[in-house]
Amino acid sequence: MVAGAQTHRLANGGVIDRSTSLSFRFDGKTLLGFQGDTLASALVANGVKLVGRSFKYHRPRGVLTAGSEEPNALVELRSGARREPNTKATTAELYEGLEAASQNRWPSLNFDVMSVNQLFAPIFVAGFYYKTFMWPAKFWEAIYEPAIRRAAGLGRAAGVSDPDHYDKAWAHCDVVIAGSGPAGLAAALAAGRSGARVILCEEDFVLGGRLLADGGAIDGLPAAEWVARAVAELTALPDVRIMTRTTLFGVYDGGTYGAIERVNDHVPVPPEHQVRQRLWRIVAKRCVVAAGAIERPIVFAGNDTPGVMMASAMRCYINRYAAAPARRIALFTNNEDGWRTAETAIAAGLQVAAVIDARPDVSPAHRSLASKGGFPVLHGSVSAVDGGKTGVRKISVALTGGARAEVEADGLAVSGGWNPAVGLTSYHRGRPKWRDDIAAFVPDGAPPGMVAAGAANGAFGLGACLREGFEAGAAAARDAGRGGNIGSMPVADDEAFSLTPLWHVAGKGKAFVDQQHDVTASDVELAQREGFQSVEHLKRYTTLGMATDQGKTSNVAGLAIMAAVSGKSIPETGTTIYRPPYVPVAIGAFAGHHRDENFHATRLTPSHHWAAEQGAVFVDTGLWKRAQWYPHAGEKDWLESVTREVKAVRSGVGFCDVSTLGKIDVHGPDAGAFLDRVYINAFSSLAVGKARYGLMLREDGIVYDDGTTSRLAEDHYFLTTTTAKAGLVMQHLEFCRQVLFPELDVQLTSVSDQWAQFSIAGPSARKLLQQIVDESEDLSNEGFPFMGAREVKLRGGLKARLFRISFSGEMAFEISVPARYGEAMARNLMIAGKPFGVTPYGTEALGVMRIEKGHVAGPELNGTTTAGDLGLGKMMSTKKHFIGRVMAGREALTAPNRQVVVGIKPTDKARRLRSGAHIIPKGETPGPDNDQGYVTSVCFSPVLDQWIGLGLVERGRERIGEIVRAHDPLRSEDYDVELCNSVFYDPDGGRQRG
């Protein structure tokens, strides 16, 4: 194996396990790293400088940061279905066998054809897409966009279904803490000791935050020891939960926080029965944001050359990973903190080429460091970087006073100061405020229950971080009602922090503000000149801060440059609105297990398993799976099966599971009065033991739902709804009961899931039922007439509810048994019905028979029809008040030319009628002016031996017998149909009463 030699790994130090060597592949090349590395640190340790090509210009790019703010080092991680584009190498944990590929280059990272884009750079300015590809308009989709998409962009999606599982979970606590640096750990200690239930979220896989890179002394201990002690104490507390690899990414109303836990991103494939990621919704009384700060770049020509790195990141690679980003390091800083990188480099035995400090003065301590280290301190700014894909070679410095200097180095550390991570605190449209002393935005308030502490609040000293964190943790616990002893506060010294703001060094060559979206300082200036004065416009016109890093390293510098060219201050210029998520979250995590067959819940009818045994074909109706038809061997298509089922019912007997109907028990002395108000027809007058069809309107007079309601006792009705509206009708009736008519003494109970209900229909229905119900029950036409409803005893003693109602037009019953007996009922009906040729039928046959009978259903109850439209206007009682009555009387809802339900059949009996066809008068041109309605429901009628349908047609009932055109432009069909009575079968209803 030709593995990389880790040429840039330091001999000592680092929070890495040198005894566990990990082999990984980057762009096909095998390299080695250690347990504890990130992909970025392992690349650094192997001396890899070039890790990707930039988005627009395909410029060579290296690693800029060591955290989740990284704009450049994005890779495609893994391969095949698990390939994940735009993964930050700086946060991707190294594992044995890791595979990563650089992005946005072709054919290879070293030789990238599209880097010619750099030669055309003058045209790739801000707004270039808008300006360049405007004309001709039709070229956009066909030519420009595909070409741009190929040339620009980030990684490639896997393109196939994700084989891994994602989970969603809830957690509840008193205090949730974002970040485990000094402020976060101190907050957790204070809150945890007080007895609060604490969740500490850390996006890294190791706790400690900046302490891992910068060390320091806390309570007289080296930082690493203090962290270990603090973590041990927290782990021992029963109500403290530490979640590593977990980023708190958003805050929502009422103290709900979103967090993404990368459960198994650090292994090649999640172990069996484990998820890759888990989306947490954490409900917390208080939140302490100890998310730290992000070091910001200084914008100068060539600042994107591989080898230019944030000063803090360089310290992190050296101290935490024992990986040297360069051997001879130059430092460009405008603040005291940047000097720590020079100290770190010297301590690690690396050379410091020079420190370029933009401030007029440098502290005596640093002067003596420079003289001891033998490197010059140059007062001025970096004006250019000489280098390329192999890294930095030489740095040009514009000295204060005008002279120039050159520094030879293979790495340049840059520190422009620190920006507190104000994302979380600003997510409820909070606007951070500017602090001149640190030249940075800090939180100005926060969503209710949230407070920022430490560097996230602009307190950059270690002592201040511990203090603020501890106090915030204690206060949060107190606010949550926890009053235990918080013990003593961890103590450390505060470092000096002095900074002279410097955002942009004027010079020749491209100076990048947003490296991920290739936005330069001159783009920002151009946008300002072209009139994009608002920062929100600047953002959208230049795309500054709109990439996957959301401008974590670039936004403030962009604002500052904008402010400078517009002559305004930075606070006057303001920030764009902050929105979650703080880091990219996979859509798969939001979906969780709700994908494929688990996209939504599935409801099975009580007889489902029996129907499946029969070979039923199922159809999804809402959440339900319903038997659509039961194919027999030898039947050539669904139509043959359905026709057989219909004929069997009309000539013998069949049954169908109708349990999906909504069922509501209505109890109470005022039950009848209540139903009178919600239905257009009267129910208080319904005799006990009788059923009645009811229609309810919305308050605006349009039909809402229909169904059969039976009176089982003086104060007990049993109401059914359509399948689709079961939940909504319950909600509506509860609204009527609780809000509109609280004076009525009535209670509602949803019993949809409690009863299995079967329709038993056909001339032999009674004979079949007599085999099922107890012999003592009188089912004769006299003893149990049409629209009868009562409780009956079944053979064996089970109580059931029996209704003599008919949707099919045949003599029919519906029987309800407790749901757990549903399957047994289906089996019994098959056995008992054998002598009568019983046939189970599905929803298709149900639909055919209801169309033959002219019953309206979903396609006619479509949210635009009135009772009159449906031919049910006479049901509207004039003797009582009911919901929708007043609005139903409006002129337009009672107009004589409304489209009403009518029967439709093609004049050519062999012709198939299709729903959706428009009704046009004979001799008229099809079009909106002559459109008189449309076909709503169709079926092949075995009784009439032709296709028939129902439609909504203007004045339809007055036009029976008229021949009109069915015009179907979707299917390019146009044929003659006859308008006819909507009741095709047994119009006087003798069969259902017989």
Add this chain to the structure above:
Amino acid sequence: MRIICPFCGERELGEFTYLGDAKPQRPAADAGEDAVYDYVYLRDNIAGVMSEHWYHGGGCRAWLKVTRNTLTHEISAVEPTAGAGAAKVGA
């Protein structure tokens, strides 16, 4: 968002269904078309504190009157509607 149901305690938004402004009162049965029209269609677009109807369909099925600030989503009060909850004893 979280709503403290007077019957069930604090519950998550997903258990509730929003209806709208709780202020409009349904006109009496003999009210004219204009009054009913106003009740059915006319709604204030309130920026600030609003009394709203919410349905706890994922819990006790009570209709609730929730006082919420539409600008901040802060919920300052949750009350049962007149007919929510216990059966009318001795009514």
